[in-house]
Amino acid sequence: MSCSIPGMEDAGCIFLFGYNPADSHPIVARRIVRAKEKGCKIIVADPRHIETARIADLYLPIKNGCNVAFLNAFANCLVNDGLYDKEFVAEHTNGFDEWWETIKNYTPESVQDITGVEPALIHQAAEMYATANPSAIIGWGMGVCQQKQNLKTVHTIASIACVAGQIGKPNSGLAPVRGQNNVQGSCDMGMLPNLYPGYQKVTDPAVRAKFAKAWGVPEEKLPLEEGYKLTDLGHLVDEGKVHCFYNYGEDPVQTEPDSAGMRKTLSELDLFICQDIFMTQTTMLADVILPATSWGEHEGVFTASDRSFQHFDAAVPPKGECRHDWEIFADLSTRMGYPMHYDNTEQIWNECISLCPNFVGATYEKMAPEGGYAQWPVKSTDVNDHGTADMFAGGKFTTKDGRANLMAHDWEAPSELPDDEYPLILCTVREVGHYSCRSMTGNCKTLALLADEPGFVRMNPADAQARGIKNGNIVSIHSRRGQVYSRADVSDRINKGTVYMTYQWWIGKCNELTMHKVDPVSHTPEDKFSACQVDAIADQVWAEGEVERQYTELKQALVDAAAPQDVEPGAAKFDDETHVNQIV
Amino acid sequence: MEKHKVICPYCGAGCQFNLLVQNGQVVGTEPLNGITNQGELCLKGMSGYDFINDTKILTPRVLHPMIRRTKGADLERVSWDEALDFTASKMQAIIDEYGPNAVMTTGSSRGGGNEANYVMQKFTRACIGTHSVDNCART
């Protein structure tokens, strides 16, 4: 985010595009409610009439898959309706004329078939956004990122903020809110094949020299070429390029598209290592399982979506033989000939921030007290300096010439359009009371009581009625990839022609249905758009029983997979002998 | 009752709260005045703590290292020494045969934290010698 979460409530306008904060980040949704009460104008563009649409000043019911076309039309209005900030464009951006060459072709009228939105609404939205005082923020989520043209959509949004001059001042700019608690932190720490910690390029020889020196390795050890991306694992294994996968704290069988394809990939590895806290559908396939301490059993730093570093303590001691993740990595590294030793997380953190100019002021001391935080860029260690709430102050960007490069792209249709066999669009969304692969929240009593398998497929009353489906029925959903059961949640807040499945469910698992189709640059999958069909099941008693059977079977398989850990090393053989003796 | 300050491990809003601990079990939460949450929590922050106690409602915690000695063999509990030596020798053999890019690692965008991620990427880069480390920001 270029702005901060607290600052959102002081914006003059918040434009939510493909983002449902009430389900993904209730505490951000709270800021939007407060912003509204302070007089902020709210614009929501979403195919669903989401919670925030209820309190919006302007709601634009866009069609699924229209993103770049819609935003181009919005940008077109900024210029054609005389709303853009000529001064900001002249002083802080490059490439306006070239940008306009593409944008000029997209009037709200010309793309109405694609966007499904009355042109007048787009004109009004552009005016509300551009004229907002003192500032406007565009917030987006996976409705942008998990589409075919995800990166291009982000370029377009960022260009809109620049052309409208709604960036580079307090409480303005861009608010891509992160899905998981520490996605921002993973990126900050260089868990990316092209970046070292602190967003320093692996292809930059000076950066390489710095890290090689700090880590005590010859420069040749650190390649100048980028590594492979996670979403390419499948074909890299197929092509014999990758043989070992060390999966740390993720459950790709649940969270990545095309689960069947992912299971096949993992089974074909020569060595599959899983470091996790739970037995999951991914962990159970591993050749090596390394048990780690859970949140609550270790301390550390997370980065919130708005770049705020915050420190968390350990509350309870580790269970069983669980070790801290960093201890496991350091121990393994030492055994492989590169000794690493740390006494505690603060030592690690201090090494990290010493190598990252934008993080140097984020000391443990600053983060220790209640309310403590440090928001990067944070360059001073003064405990009263919490860093930077708003980036790009005064329109100074992080490019070489300090100016924003405007980018425009033509709209492309989604990859898999509905047809006679699969007439519905499938879009994956989030369950408010569960999180990610659900291994954590699914083991919490209250949250499991509020929502459980087989999850929900949300659909419009017309689509339900046409198929003889009643609210609450178990239904069968199938696509070219697979078939699952889930429970119909029929609501007029859902647009006709599209069904929405929450992605946390292990039985009602939407990723058995989604396809592995990624953006060529960001390699993010197109989870928000594929084709499916939903069928009613006449015998609901059978259907409920079948779901229960599948769920019980899966839970038993996970218990069985974890059972060997109850047999102490060396004891297994002895048991076998006893067994043989008894038979004799 | 002990209280320990934590940051929520669920969405990216970064809410601060206390974990309440009694007899080694996490028994509740109490919101704190964090910069983003101002003393408020959503249902996940408020009620999402008891998985730490290994409730086995959905699936059990893994508490001991386990390996498959050969591909497709049953899992077997081993000591940490054996698990890590086994992993190191298997991984080294793959690097020796196919080069460092034959190994891919991940970060975790969830409960591990930044320090654990930092050490993982340092291991990947400085020990294995590849930049093939990635996280789930794409999914």
Add this chain to the structure above:
Amino acid sequence: MGNKRVVADSSRCIGCQTCMAACIEAHDIPGNIAAPRLRVTRTYEISAPVACHHCEDAPCAKACPTGALFFDPKNHRIGVNEDNCIGCKSCVMACPFGAVSVATTQVPVLMGDVRVGSQTKSFVLKCDLCVDRPGGPACAEACPTKGLTLVDEERLAELTAERARATIENEA
């Protein structure tokens, strides 16, 4: 002093169900049933949790043949005595707000201290105003947007006076 009730401000409701989670936790104690007593309900335009209105002349309590629901003037509410519930659902039919439901659960059958089996037991599920909870209703305390308030007679009198003032200003 009349009955109190928890009132929802739908303009602040984000449908997050934190109130329901808080309600479950408040009732997750031995002898009670861990289930929400209020339910977030949605139409196209409105979201808000629905809970018992604690009517002064409550049709549910009047309909209950066993005293599982009863007038409880001491606590300014319609009280709940789960042990008495026989699951007849007269209260569910009588409530004009859809705020009462009946659940069943398995409870042990004891012979002395020995468990000899289990039987189905009905529980009426309805807001009890968390009268045994020091902080008052758990839902109102937990709501992250502060969209739930415990309204008593004093607060109602204030509201009435505010609206009466607004009325004369509007009509003047």
